[in-house]
Amino acid sequence: MKTFLGADVSHWSGQIGFDKLRLNNQIKFLICKCTEATTYLDDTWKFNRDNALRTGMPLSAYHFFRFDKDPILQAQWLKKNLGYSGPLIVWNDVETFVAACLGVPVGSSADTYKTAFTTLKAKVYKSVSVSGIQNGTG
Numbered sequence: 001m002k003t004f005l006g007a008d009v010s011h012w013s014g015q016i017g018f019d020k021l022r023l024n025n026q027i028k029f030l031i032c033k034c035t036e037a038t039t040y041l042d043d044t045w046k047f048n049r050d051n052a053l054r055t056g057m058p059l060s061a062y063h064f065f066r067f068d069k070d071p072i073l074q075a076q077w078l079k080k081n082l083g084y085s086g087p088l089i090v091w092n093d094v095e096t097f098v099a100a101c102l103g104v105p106v107g108s109s110a111d112t113y114k115t116a117f118t119t120l121k122a123k124v125y126k127s128v129s130v131s132g133i134q135n136g137t138g
Contacts, residue, residue: 004028008062011043018051029058031091034081036064038073041081049084062091 005026009016010033021027032048035041045061052059063078065071082088 006031009033009044009048013044015044016048016051018055018057022055022057027057029060031060031062033093034061034063034090035074035078037066037069038077040064045081046083053084060089060091062093065092065094 006029007013007027008031030048030052032045032052033042034045034049049059049061051057061078061082061084063074065074078090082090
């Protein structure tokens with residue numbers, strides 16, 4: 001199986017030199033933070049989106065899900081701010097540690113997320129897939 005190296009980028013990454021990145025040829029795709037909760041738009045989303053498209057770098061976007069905010073409003077906020085009508089894989093960054101800090105039990109937070117985003121399929125997204133991925137960092 002072939003492995004491809006990608007990068008998760010957001011305002012925490014600073015401004016990326018896309019031309020150098022593309023010439024480097026090690027990073028094959030980007031997953032860029034777009035939104036969080038119902039009001040936060042990542043400061044670098046538009047720059048990252050536009051430059052990835054300009055340089056031909058495969059791109060996907062992610063929303064940082066907050067358990068204390070309405071999931072339908074969160075999905076609508078993401079959709080409103082993507083600013084791209086082409087095919088795009090969109091991820092939801094769901095961290096149960098954050099839910100636990102908010103006092104939401106991990107089991108119920110996972111169920112809440114799954115129920116909410118399955119409901120969104122008909123309202124906002126073209127398709128929704130819910131799966132659990134852990135990388136050992138959180």
